[in-house]
Amino acid sequence: MFNNALQASQLRNVVVLANFSVASQNINPNFPYTGTWYDLMDDSVYNVTNVTTPITIPAGQFRVFGNMPSVLSNDNFVFEEGFAVYPNPAKNSFAISQDVSKVELFTVTGQKIRTFENVNANKELDIQDLQKGIYLIKTFNTNSDYITKKLIKE
Secondary structure, eight states, X not given: OBOXXXXXXXXOBEEEEEOOSSSOEEEOOOOSSOEEEEETTTTEEEEESSTTOOEEEOTTOEEEEESSOOSSOOTTOOOOTTOOEESSSBSSEEEESSXXXXXXXXXXXXXXXXXXXXXXXXXXXXXXXXXXXXXXXXXXXXXXXXXXEEEEEO
């Protein structure tokens, strides 16, 4: 995915690799160019010297690389025990297992596409108009702590 209309200093190139198999696979990433890329899930640096060097992806896992660090990262990541996003994968809606003050929904490129305010536990959040794919959910509690989770839309 790319958007060359964005400035070079912005996240404008994203490579998504997914393994839906039950076994580990070597996947050819086909990066558009060599150089420094970032794993957008943890902002670790990935140096690309050959755009077709295979990357091993464990069964059922995915990797998301971008030309810039993620706008979703935070060194003060907070994990709350028992927090869940379900169903996942989701078809028309999803819910979360705890009350939160806000839920933000992002594309894998970091574009915020939806915000839900004052969400009660187990309340269905409508996503039926979204395309199939991988999204990121950022949920905030009343202390502005947050959790980021992956959501797959079928």
